Amino acid sequence: MTIRMGYWDCPSCGNKKNLGPNPTCSGCGRPRGPNIPFYTDDSAPVVEDPALVAQARAGADWKCKYCNADNRAGVMDCHHCGAGPDGSVRRQEKYVALGPPPKKGVDAKIIIAIVLGVLGVLGFGIWFLFGRTTSLSVTVESAAWVKSVEVEQKELKRDAAWQDEVPANARVVGKETKGRSKKVQEGTKKVKVGRKDLGNGMFEDVYKEEPNYVTKQVDDTWVRYEVEVWEKKETLKEETTDGSEPKDPASRFKPGGDRRLGKSQNAAVFQLKGSDGKRYTFEVDVDKEGAGAVTKYQIGKSYTAKVNTLGAVLALGP
Numbered sequence: 001m002t003i004r005m006g007y008w009d010c011p012s013c014g015n016k017k018n019l020g021p022n023p024t025c026s027g028c029g030r031p032r033g034p035n036i037p038f039y040t041d042d043s044a045p046v047v048e049d050p051a052l053v054a055q056a057r058a059g060a061d062w063k064c065k066y067c068n069a070d071n072r073a074g075v076m077d078c079h080h081c082g083a084g085p086d087g088s089v090r091r092q093e094k095y096v097a098l099g100p101p102p103k104k105g106v107d108a109k110i111i112i113a114i115v116l117g118v119l120g121v122l123g124f125g126i127w128f129l130f131g132r133t134t135s136l137s138v139t140v141e142s143a144a145w146v147k148s149v150e151v152e153q154k155e156l157k158r159d160a161a162w163q164d165e166v167p168a169n170a171r172v173v174g175k176e177t178k179g180r181s182k183k184v185q186e187g188t189k190k191v192k193v194g195r196k197d198l199g200n201g202m203f204e205d206v207y208k209e210e211p212n213y214v215t216k217q218v219d220d221t222w223v224r225y226e227v228e229v230w231e232k233k234e235t236l237k238e239e240t241t242d243g244s245e246p247k248d249p250a251s252r253f254k255p256g257g258d259r260r261l262g263k264s265q266n267a268a269v270f271q272l273k274g275s276d277g278k279r280y281t282f283e284v285d286v287d288k289e290g291a292g293a294v295t296k297y298q299i300g301k302s303y304t305a306k307v308n309t310l311g312a313v314l315a316l317g318p
Helices: 050-058 108-131 291-295
Strands: 003-005 094-097 133-162 171-197 202-240 259-274 279-285 302-308 313-317
Touching: 003 050, 050 202, 133 291, 133 313, 202 259, 259 302, 259 313, 279 291, 279 302, 279 313
Parallel strands: none
Antiparallel strands: 003 202, 094 171, 133 202, 133 259, 133 302, 171 202, 259 279, 302 313
């Protein structure tokens, strides 16, 4: 494993990147102290000196219980007060995970700026089309209580795909061998996933074995298959305009082996005429709002509608 030099910053004089193993600041001579954190990065030099490697392997520093000075593992007398290590507390060794590697070729800040710009434009577009509203006076022309339910029928769908993309419930009707570009595993590779803070001013790179994938032109199996899917065939609907609850349209459904009920809707539907001469539709979910939603807006009365850029009524109020 690779050992790297660590650093620490002096809180007294602000001197940066004191070498991790050094017990005192090279700027002002202040003792490092046990609570000063170590840090490193990929530009830190690799430790190759046998004595420093042995020091790194010896373990974490210990804090003198009398004067709180940091001392190297294996040292039997505190460098500051001369006390022994009995009753001392060692620094904690810590694992520090690495973040994802930066993209090569383009600065990460530029990528972030582009992404934020695109998201901003998309957000404005969505708001402009759906969220931006204008107030409009409308008159209720009609009100209906509408219940509907979709009827789905099982259909046989024919399609083709690579062998590893065929649905699990499909029936294969034909195969052929074709060439394709595909990622395949070729052995493994060592990938650096983090660093171990050894607690003595030095760090150890941590690696793990991961599959090594390469893109190759390979022969693969192209499959023609049949699979049964549920498709919408019709919508059963019941409607009233006097405020009474309509019958359940599902009562008209005749069950069959290849037919089933799908999505249902229970809505109060109001037809509106705006002061701009245009007509609008406003729907209220009765399952959420209750049966009172059907008579909430009276025919012939005027209300204020919030209408978005696409002409959809988002709210209706006094």
